[in-house]
């Protein structure tokens with residue numbers, strides 16, 4: 001905690017705990033650049049840790065890391081903490097910010113995690129069984145490591161909580177909506193960052209009708225009007241909408257009934273198919289990685305790419321309809337920021353929506369990639385979810 005409001009020797013951690021990974025970033029009281037960032041992957045197996053400093057130089061982990069230290073989230077966090085203590089001995093840790101996938105209907109803004117909040121977040125685990133328990137494991141690990149230090153939750157669902165009822169519900173009996181079966185939408189931290197960037201880059205466009213395409217391993221699109229969420233391609237779970245690395249995207253619920261009744265799959269087996277064996281990987285029988293598919297040139301890889309592009313175009317059309325037109329399309333995420341081919345493919349034949357790319361600018365990964373004469377702007381904006389969490393932590397704990 002700051003002494004007399006002086007935060008100058010304080011820093012704080014941003015944590016993003018997944019099922020087998022822990023992404024970390026260490027920020028000082030001020031500044032957008034992380035002092036340290038990196039990730040631990042394959043937690044529970046052989047554990048791989050990579051940390052770098054603000055200049056991008058690899059930081060050696062603290063001495064004495066034993067085999068097995070990376071076997072759990074708590075162990076991985078302890079290794080990160082020891083490394084921070086070694087490289088930043090004078091820094092006092094004043095807060096920890098967490099990416100929490102699900103804030104339910106209740107939480108539409110970042111907040112300090114009290115015992116009551118923790119209980120509510122635990123109760124939301126059935127809504128996101130593959131993500132929420134891991135996020136909360138990260139919170140528990142940080143609470144144990146830093147007793148008394150504020151833990152701040154930042155929700156991937158919060159950005160979408162303002163969306164109108166028709167885009168928040170399913171056509172199910174109303175009791176399901178009351179139970180919390182809603183279209184929550186995800187990737188909200190990314191959308192918040194990008195709408196903030198849009199306000200700086202192009203305030204007039206930001207005040208208009210924008211679709212943001214966050215195309216990473218997980219992928220979604222969000223319709224935003226004047227900075228506020230209108231509709232999202234992801235719904236109750238992060239499965240809906242676009243095809244993804246290993247997730248199916250939009251699916252006819254009749255297929256799930258077929259898997260249950262005819263194939264006699266258990267819910268766990270269905271979850272494995274939908275979350276881990278579908279999407280680009282399932283269609284290509286090769287890889288979930290767009291780079292590999294682009295390089296492969298096989299008919300199977302081509303089909304996976306074609307399906308990914310078709311889904312993106314359909315979602316874009318649907319979201320533009322919700323906005324009553326389109327002023328700007330923004331690409332983001334690993335694929336959106338880096339794939340010249342996928343951006344071009346998604347935008348082809350969309351001249352009727354005013355979308356036309358400048359091939360040279362697209363190839364250069366310029367920020368503005370639409371053609372001069374195009375009616376609809378197309379931009380590429382690199383997302384930065386950790387920075388959104390960092391800014392929220394500062395605001396919530398009063399750090400400046």
Ligand code: ADP
Nearest residue numbers: 215216217218288289290291333334335338339
């Ligand atoms: P996550 O959702 O796990 O954060 P990312 O946003 O890092 O994922 O995106 C990962 C995806 O981005 C992978 O499919 C990867 O192949 C793709 N990607 C990264 N660089 C390129 C590139 N140069 N060309 C095509 N795809 C790329």
